Amino acid sequence: xxxxxxxxxxxxxxxxxxxxxxxxxxxxxxxxxxxxxxxxxxxxxxxxxxxxxxxxxxxxxxxxxxxxxxxxxxxxxxxxxxxxxxxxxxxxxxxxxxxxxxxxxxxxxxxxxxxxxxxxxxxxxxxxxxxxxxxxxxxxxxxxxxxxxxxxxxxxxxxxxxxxxxxxxxxxxxxxxxxxxxxxxxxxxxxxxxxxxxxxxxxxxxxxxxxxxxxxxxxxxxxxxxxxxxxxxxxxxxxxxxxxxxxxxxxxxxxxxxxxxxxxxxxxxxxxxxxxxxxxxxxxxxxxxxxxxxxxxxxxxxxxxxxxxxxxxxxxxxxxxxxxxxxxxxxxxxxxxxxxxxxxxxxxxxxxxxxxxxxxxx
Numbered sequence: 001x002x003x004x005x006x007x008x009x010x011x012x013x014x015x016x017x018x019x020x021x022x023x024x025x026x027x028x029x030x031x032x033x034x035x036x037x038x039x040x041x042x043x044x045x046x047x048x049x050x051x052x053x054x055x056x057x058x059x060x061x062x063x064x065x066x067x068x069x070x071x072x073x074x075x076x077x078x079x080x081x082x083x084x085x086x087x088x089x090x091x092x093x094x095x096x097x098x099x100x101x102x103x104x105x106x107x108x109x110x111x112x113x114x115x116x117x118x119x120x121x122x123x124x125x126x127x128x129x130x131x132x133x134x135x136x137x138x139x140x141x142x143x144x145x146x147x148x149x150x151x152x153x154x155x156x157x158x159x160x161x162x163x164x165x166x167x168x169x170x171x172x173x174x175x176x177x178x179x180x181x182x183x184x185x186x187x188x189x190x191x192x193x194x195x196x197x198x199x200x201x202x203x204x205x206x207x208x209x210x211x212x213x214x215x216x217x218x219x220x221x222x223x224x225x226x227x228x229x230x231x232x233x234x235x236x237x238x239x240x241x242x243x244x245x246x247x248x249x250x251x252x253x254x255x256x257x258x259x260x261x262x263x264x265x266x267x268x269x270x271x272x273x274x275x276x277x278x279x280x281x282x283x284x285x286x287x288x289x290x291x292x293x294x295x296x297x298x299x300x301x302x303x304x305x306x307x308x309x310x311x312x313x314x315x316x317x318x319x320x321x322x323x324x325x326x327x328x329x330x331x332x333x334x335x336x337x338x339x340x341x342x343x344x345x346x347x348x349x350x351x352x353x354x355x356x357x358x359x360x361x362x
Contacts, residue, residue: 035271040208049185054236058225059293075287075325082327089319093355101215104251104360108352109144111320119247120214121154125255126165134163144355155179159257160240161230181219185238220244222268224259254278260293261300265307278310282335283318286326298334314350
């Protein structure tokens with residue numbers, strides 16, 4: 001898939017002509033004009049979508065040869081030595097911080113599940129409170145926030161339909177009038193399960209949720225380098241992506257969902273400059289030849305934060321489920337080392353234990 005960024009050459013004012021002028025122009029950085037975001041879409045509208053979103057893939061999906069190699073190598077889970085760190089996985093649940101409409105706070109419940117408090121709203125990202133998901137062993141660590149300790153949930157965002165991000169048993173715990181924000185093509189799945197306030201968006205679209213007594217919060221759906229599949233017959237039938245949550249004060253949190261590294265991060269940063277916090281995946285990356293296109297490794301996640309222009313980064317998508325072959329503690333060690341090499345303030349890497357919270361300074 002090609003980058004959809006519109007770019008224009010800078011105007012040459014040196015007076016040079018001919019080949020020298022062309023050579024200098026070729027070496028100059030190309031800048032893109034600012035993007036005017038379209039107005040928010042109506043909440044809960046029923047929309048028609050193409051049958052497939054396969055044209056949005058950043059890279060081809062693995063074929064028969066790759067599947068055969070994976071089966072031959074058997075590198076699907078960590079070695080026994082790589083599993084020895086399970087007892088050391090960081091888990092420190094605590095009470096949710098007190099918030100008001102001016103406060104932004106995040107609490108990591110595990111994997112890609114966050115409790116985001118923004119504009120006075122409580123938003124869950126890819127909520128998975130189940131002990132098991134299809135095709136994986138049981139959780140390595142408990143959920144960091146007990147369901148009964150959650151405040152009323154004002155909204156849920158879903159990044160895509162893989163089982164470790166779209167968990168039907170968890171969603172069944174929610175009132176059916178809970179607003180859901182989902183990728184294009186996924187509303188039908190949600191409505192069939194009784195949810196009545198489902199808003200599905202395409203990349204670069206947004207919607208705004210206003211709750212009485214709270215501030216409106218904007219939900220922007222942005223691209224990711226990933227894919228979708230939930231059964232044998234629905235590959236890429238729904239879209240995938242991340243979310244930018246923003247309040248009226250300009251505070252913004254980017255939730256990447258599940259993604260490999262690629263060109264979209266710079267474009268997201270261009271369209272959503274000065275992000276306060278990026279929730280970025282750092283796990284499920286080995287073997288690299290198999291997962292490179294769809295799961296960022298720790299070093300790529302740090303580079304993605306740089307590309308986004310985000311001030312802070314909170315790692316996620318590790319330490320909860322065994323989805324790949326890297327040692328269970330390796331993502332944390334590697335992301336800390338990669339962050340240190342950037343020279344950025346250590347305090348801006350929010351490498352939280354599961355169950356812990358941070359509050360953005362106003």
